[in-house]
Amino acid sequence: MSHKAGFVSIIGKPNAGKSTLMNALVGEKMSIITPKAQTTRHRILGIVNTDEYQIVFSDTPGVIKPAYMLQESMMHQVEGSIVDADLILLVTDINEKYDESDVMIKLQKSEAPVAVLINKIDQSDEEAVKQKIAYWQEKLNPKVIFAISALHQHNVKAIMDFIIENLPEHPAYYEKDFLTDRNDRFFASEMIREQVFKQYKKEIPYSTEVIITKFEEGDKLYRISAEIIVERDSQKNILIGKNGEMLKIVGTYARRSMEEFFQKKIFLETFVKVIADWRSKKNYLKQFGYED
């Protein structure tokens, strides 16, 4: 019997809904989702397995013009994902008036078929959808265009059918019980980062990194310690909050997410540490897993 397998890259501008779509396609919470742009920093694989096929999705950081070294690394991850792709899903937010030429330039690195996904149509109307479809037809002439709502899982099944149909014949790339390339420590750190993105305004989330310093797995209980790293003392104070109240909120919500994700009781400790300008320092970016 023939078997299909391939790499499917999810790309687009920040906040378009790439992570929401990836989670909907994979059926698991692989990528953290927040209302802020640039939540996703790494390329994250999410794998769907059946006897007949293996789809290896990559969620990628939103395409931007990099302003500091961390963002440069984020863009390298997008480029790597495009080069490897057998199929590309270009996600675009129907309500955003982005100039998406930077995304298109990146697409030139690949000959893989492109599906344009016009997302968030739940917040739009039929006329706007028609116009957007015409716009993308003219601009990119993609293999197919879907109008979708990743959040409400509208038309997600149609995307899956399209992918399966267009997947190359190939043996599986990964073991069939493999769901992602990321380990439990990574997901634990992402669940803390998700809360930092949700609980604080602008500057703090983008200056924050989370490092898991202890991950002890017991039968019923996981003991997890994390360092939350910021760039300046002033950010540390904001992060901790008056009498530690803000940090406590972050810890409580992150712990709840972890308990759901790992299906264990979690004991979580968090510490805040300052590393000046870590986002622009090669050695720290490397240590934190951003350099290739």
Ligand SMILES: Nc1nc2c(ncn2[C@@H]2O[C@H](COP(=O)(O)OP(=O)(O)OP(=O)(O)O)[C@@H](O)[C@H]2O)c(=O)[nH]1
């Ligand atoms: N109304 C609506 N909102 C959506 C939809 N899809 C995603 N969103 C919201 O859009 C915001 C951004 O979603 P993400 O999935 O994090 O977007 P992303 O493209 O991965 O963002 P980056 O990590 O910045 O690249 C979140 O608040 C989502 O809930 C949709 O179909 N409809």
